Amino acid sequence: MTTLAELAKLIRSKNAGPFQLTVDIMFADEETYERVLAGGAINAERLAAIYGVEAERVRVIPYAAAHSIKVTLPRPVVSGDPGDGDTMGGQQYAPLVDLEVDRPPAPGGDGSTRSATADQSTVREQCE
Numbered sequence: 855m856t857t858l859a860e861l862a863k864l865i866r867s868k869n870a871g872p873f874q875l876t877v878d879i880m881f882a883d884e885e886t887y888e889r890v891l892a893g894g895a896i897n898a899e900r901l902a903a904i905y906g907v908e909a910e911r912v913r914v915i916p917y918a919a920a921h922s923i924k925v926t927l928p929r930p931v932v933s934g935d936p937g938d939g940d941t942m943g944g945q946q947y948a949p950l951v952d953l954e955v956d957r958p959p960a961p962g963g964d965g966s967t968r969s970a971t972a973d974q975s976t977v978r979e980q981c982e
Contacts, residue, residue, distance in 0.1 A: 855954040858895075861886050867947035870926055872933040875943045877925040877950065887921035895955040896923055904949050906930065 858865065863882045870876040879896070881887040890896060902909035907928050915924040931938045940946060 856956045857951065858890070858953040858955050859951040861890055861955060865947045865950055867943050867945070869929070869933050869943040873929055875927055875929050875946050877927075877947050879923045879925070879950070881921040884918070884921055887916075887918070887923075890923070890955050891916055893955050895953065896925070901925055901927065904953075905946075 858879065861881065862879050864878070864880040867875055867877045879890075881890065896914060898909045898912040898914055901914070902912045905912075905927055907930075911928050913924075913926045915926070916922075917924060929938075929943065933941055933943065
């Protein structure tokens with residue numbers, strides 16, 4: 855399996871206000887960017903499971919001009935809260951480093967990412 859860290863030029867996270875995180879995934883070239891998008895591994899449902907949030911609150915925004923994917927999701931705790939171990943959100947990308955991006959399809963299906971990939975295509979067209 856190929857991991858996201860093997861394909862991405864940069865994976866970073868930061869706050870998008872006190873209640874949201876943003877993760878930027880950047881690729882060196884269009885071919886790699888398109889490969890990851892087409893694989894469907896970066897989708898709201900999968901990221902919601904990784905971060906323990908509702909899929910409806912995760913936004914995956916492909917941006918072809920920069921060979922990048924931006925993910926916005928709710929923070930697990932408010933930035934600066936006494937229980938917050940990462941006030942700036944800069945360590946929240948870590949679970950994505952080992953994310954497998956070339957997963958084989960689930961038995962009897964196509965990996966169950968078709969709707970997420972379709973959503974990404976729609977967003978991608980709007981951004982171009």
